[in-house]
Amino acid sequence: MSQFIAQTLNGLTLAGIIFLVSSGFTLVFGVMRVTNLSHGAVYLLGGYVGYSVIGASHNFFYGLAAAAVSMAFFGLVIERGLLPHLRHSEMAELLATLGLIYVIDDVSLAIWGGNPLSITLPGILGKSSTLPVDHIVYPNGRFFILGVAVVIALVLFYLLHRTRIGAIIRAGVDDRDMVNALGINVRLVFTIVFALGALLAGFAGVLGGTVLGLYTGGDSDILLFALAVVIVGGLGSYGGAVLGSLIIGLVDNYGTAYFPAVAYSILFIPVIIILLVRPQGLLGKVTT
Amino acid sequence: MSSVSGRAGTTTPQGGGQRALPGPHGQLTLTALEQSRRLAGPVAGAAALAVLVTILTGGGFASTLVLDMLVYAIAAMALDFLGGYAGLISLGNAGFLGVGAYGYAIAEVHSFSPWAAVGVALGVTLGLGLGLGIVAVRVKGITFVIITLAIAEVIWGLAYQWVGLSEGDNGIPVSVLPSIGPFSLSNGLTLRMTVLAVFVVIALLLVTFVRSPFGLSLRGVRSNEARLAALGYRTGLHRYVAWVIMVFFTGVAGILYVFVNQLISPTTIDFSANGLITIMVIFGGLGSIWGPALGAVAMVLFQQELSIYLSRWQTLLGFTLIAVVLFGPQGIWGLVRAAGRRWDALIGRLQGELAGAAGQESPGTGAGPAGGSGDRQPRRRGGWLRGVPGLAGKAPPAGSPPGAGPARHGAGETRKP
Numbered sequence: 001m002s003q004f005i006a007q008t009l010n011g012l013t014l015a016g017i018i019f020l021v022s023s024g025f026t027l028v029f030g031v032m033r034v035t036n037l038s039h040g041a042v043y044l045l046g047g048y049v050g051y052s053v054i055g056a057s058h059n060f061f062y063g064l065a066a067a068a069v070s071m072a073f074f075g076l077v078i079e080r081g082l083l084p085h086l087r088h089s090e091m092a093e094l095l096a097t098l099g100l101i102y103v104i105d106d107v108s109l110a111i112w113g114g115n116p117l118s119i120t121l122p123g124i125l126g127k128s129s130t131l132p133v134d135h136i137v138y139p140n141g142r143f144f145i146l147g148v149a150v151v152i153a154l155v156l157f158y159l160l161h162r163t164r165i166g167a168i169i170r171a172g173v174d175d176r177d178m179v180n181a182l183g184i185n186v187r188l189v190f191t192i193v194f195a196l197g198a199l200l201a202g203f204a205g206v207l208g209g210t211v212l213g214l215y216t217g218g219d220s221d222i223l224l225f226a227l228a229v230v231i232v233g234g235l236g237s238y239g240g241a242v243l244g245s246l247i248i249g250l251v252d253n254y255g256t257a258y259f260p261a262v263a264y265s266i267l268f269i270p271v272i273i274i275l276l277v278r279p280q281g282l283l284g285k286v287t288t
Numbered sequence: 289m290s291s292v293s294g295r296a297g298t299t300t301p302q303g304g305g306q307r308a309l310p311g312p313h314g315q316l317t318l319t320a321l322e323q324s325r326r327l328a329g330p331v332a333g334a335a336a337l338a339v340l341v342t343i344l345t346g347g348g349f350a351s352t353l354v355l356d357m358l359v360y361a362i363a364a365m366a367l368d369f370l371g372g373y374a375g376l377i378s379l380g381n382a383g384f385l386g387v388g389a390y391g392y393a394i395a396e397v398h399s400f401s402p403w404a405a406v407g408v409a410l411g412v413t414l415g416l417g418l419g420l421g422i423v424a425v426r427v428k429g430i431t432f433v434i435i436t437l438a439i440a441e442v443i444w445g446l447a448y449q450w451v452g453l454s455e456g457d458n459g460i461p462v463s464v465l466p467s468i469g470p471f472s473l474s475n476g477l478t479l480r481m482t483v484l485a486v487f488v489v490i491a492l493l494l495v496t497f498v499r500s501p502f503g504l505s506l507r508g509v510r511s512n513e514a515r516l517a518a519l520g521y522r523t524g525l526h527r528y529v530a531w532v533i534m535v536f537f538t539g540v541a542g543i544l545y546v547f548v549n550q551l552i553s554p555t556t557i558d559f560s561a562n563g564l565i566t567i568m569v570i571f572g573g574l575g576s577i578w579g580p581a582l583g584a585v586a587m588v589l590f591q592q593e594l595s596i597y598l599s600r601w602q603t604l605l606g607f608t609l610i611a612v613v614l615f616g617p618q619g620i621w622g623l624v625r626a627a628g629r630r631w632d633a634l635i636g637r638l639q640g641e642l643a644g645a646a647g648q649e650s651p652g653t654g655a656g657p658a659g660g661s662g663d664r665q666p667r668r669r670g671g672w673l674r675g676v677p678g679l680a681g682k683a684p685p686a687g688s689p690p691g692a693g694p695a696r697h698g699a700g701e702t703r704k705p
Contacts, residue, residue: 035430085614090430091377095570096613098379098563102606105560110600220559224441227434235431261452264445268438275423275435 002134007257008250013142013211015249016149020204021222022229023156023241024197030173030236031193034083034093038100039201040223045104046071046202047209047218048112051119054206060122067202075198079191105219114216119209145207152200153242160238169193173236224267225252231271234284243282314645318638325631337488344480351480355548357588358487359541364568364580366537369494372575373503374530375510376425376432381565383440384535386447386557388413388542393460393552394453402466406543413539417532425527440562448554459553462546473547483544490537494577497533506530560602564591567609573621582620 025039046067054063078100086092120126121141128139160166168189171179180186204222205214212218228248233240247270255266274281340358344351363381371377391409400408424435447454454460465473473479497503508516509523517523546552555561564587572583587605594601616622 035433082610091433092613092617094430094433095566096610098566099606099609099613101563102560102602102609104606106600106602106606217558220441223559224438227438231431231434231438261450262446264449265442267445268442271435271438272423275426279426279431 002136003257005131005133006136006138007253009138009142009146010257011250011253012246013145013249014253015245016146017204017208017211018222018225018229018249019149019153019241019245020200020207022226022233022245023153023238024200025226026230026233026236026238026241027169027193028197029230030238031169031176032083032190033090033176034097034194035090036078036097036194036197037094037223038078038097038104039197039226040219040221041101041104041108042071042074042198043201043205043208043222044214044219045074045108045205047119047205047214048108048117049202050206051112051117051209051214054119060119060125063119064203064206067206068199069202071202071205072195072199074202075195076191078198079194083194101219105216109216112214116213116215117209118213119206121210141210145211148207152203156238165189165192225249228267228271230281232274232281234281237281237283237285240281240283314638314642318635318642321631321635321638325628325635328628328631340484344484345477347476347480351476352548353588353592355480355483356592357585358483359545359548360565360568360588361581361584362487362490362541362544363538363565364572364584365491365494365577366534366541367565368569368572368574368577368580369497369537370530370534371569372577373498373506373510374527376428376527376531377566377569377574378436378534379433379566380436380438380440380443380562381534381538382557382561383436383443384413384416384538385542385545385565386440386443386552387416388539389546389552389556390447390454390460390542391539392543392546393462396462396464397460402464406466409543410536410539413542414532414536417535417539420535421528421531425524425531437559437562440557441559444554444557444559447557454554457554459551459555462550462552465547479547483548486540486544490540491577491581494537498577502526502529564605567605570609570617571612571619573619573625574617576619576621576625579619579621579624586620 021039021043025036028034028036028039049070050063050067052063053066054060057063078097082096082100083093086096121144125141125144126139128137130137158166160170168179168184172186172189172193176186179189208214208218208222212221225248229241229244230236231244232247233242233244248267251270252263252267255263259266340354343354363385367378367381388409391412392405395405395408396402420439424432424439427435448456450456465479467473471478473482505516505521506526509521509526513523516526542552545556549556568583568587569580570583571586572581573579590601590605590608594604598604612619618625
């Protein structure tokens, strides 16, 4: 039982990290119809930047901030420098971001090398505490990650549903042309959303670096999590990202714990089921 | 005073009552142009085949490189068949290649005879294609890309994690290859010629499929599915059949891969390997069958040769893909097509001149493609972005061919901005 509780907590932690990555991915797709395959690479790059800044400043939170800000800037550069030249062709954008993966991965390999790196949490976050249930000893850092993910999920929800910019973003998901026709600067909204997605990915990179580690190929792993989440939850749906992250995070963790030989493949069982039963995803809208 | 040069600007005004002077010369030039246009493809193909045979019989490092190119060319052409003609671009073909390769290797480990192992590999690939197709071709565009990638990652995950079956990270070495009578694939020359033969057969099959009524209706499904469906075509079945053909041929490439390399390991089918095959197709030119084969040649050279001199070749690879997407979405084959168009335009112009000279109807104005017999209009094939849902850009493709006349878009093709 205590094993199961610990695995569930692990799954929720993973779901938190996956949520931070997939929420940006799904928002960018929802608003801009851009499938940013390099989102996983941005996650990993953010983690590496955070690792270096933490190494230099000996402060975890500086690393977290540096990763988030630098990746937001990087997202800004991609959104302003690359995407406008692709004439809003979805497949061209997808392929260009595929090219970006090779560039980011290779440059990361050149700077940080091929050995896996790990980020350690500071102070009390690096310790473990004993839970009242079954006397499970569980690392505080994972609670911290889970808490941060929940807080960010709530902030994003507030942002999307209670603010003007959120209303514009939601309207953009539904009908981009109409938003444009209303005189709103859709171009600026795109940039904000894309930079926000990259910011979240970089942020998640540092948090993920404490649990999953930073390693070559870690970007495609996290990208696949994000893709599974958006298929299950519905491409472009924020609620779908929350729900999908929970499903994928838990399924992956139970799979790794109880069926290690096929863990990675079990992950895609919900994906296949969803595709057969509800191709638009659990909370996705039917596109016309 | 002759229009043999074929330039529209040099059209000679015809004197009244005289026989058309440039007739015989012009006719000769026209025939020569038409013949060379017709023969250019076969001659280039024969030359390429001769070069391939020469290199492959020579052996050595060059032949190993060419074998790699041929194997990946099969996978790339299969991807192009589905991507370029049905509009479904896969990002998971290294995975299907892995199914063929692992199918053979695992069957051999379980002491199947070599030919039985080939049968197992083909059967597993076909079964997988038939089964997954039910799910995969339900979606189009971006979602299809994502799903093929997901399928490939499942295959990679099994190869990496299911150590009992796949021997995990180490991969499975293959030592026993099939043989018929005196011909054994363990013999280098026999193997090389077999790979070449399989490549040629699959390439010709794919070209035949593409030109067949099935291939044409497949393009119709891509351009305007609703119309094809209204005409009574079973559009879903078209996509399904094309998908199965794609998976099966890629699996065949996988069997050849394991014959050539005598090892299959998860690195062959990881994320970047999947991307690489898709890049071959985009680089070569989507929707041309031969272009992706050239793309495979270029990418294998990139990977094997450039990596010797340039340790950061993957960065260059990434930038190359971005540059192709930005500046030349038609890929290498776009250049070949542009040359063909110029040729066609030349022929059309000459025809126009001759028609004008013979008809005497409108002296001096018979030049130009518009005056041609009409069936020689330079034909513009669909750009690679066309037809895939939500894929077409807003702006017309830059650099429309001169003299293409009214662009022949797929009739009734609707575009959403």
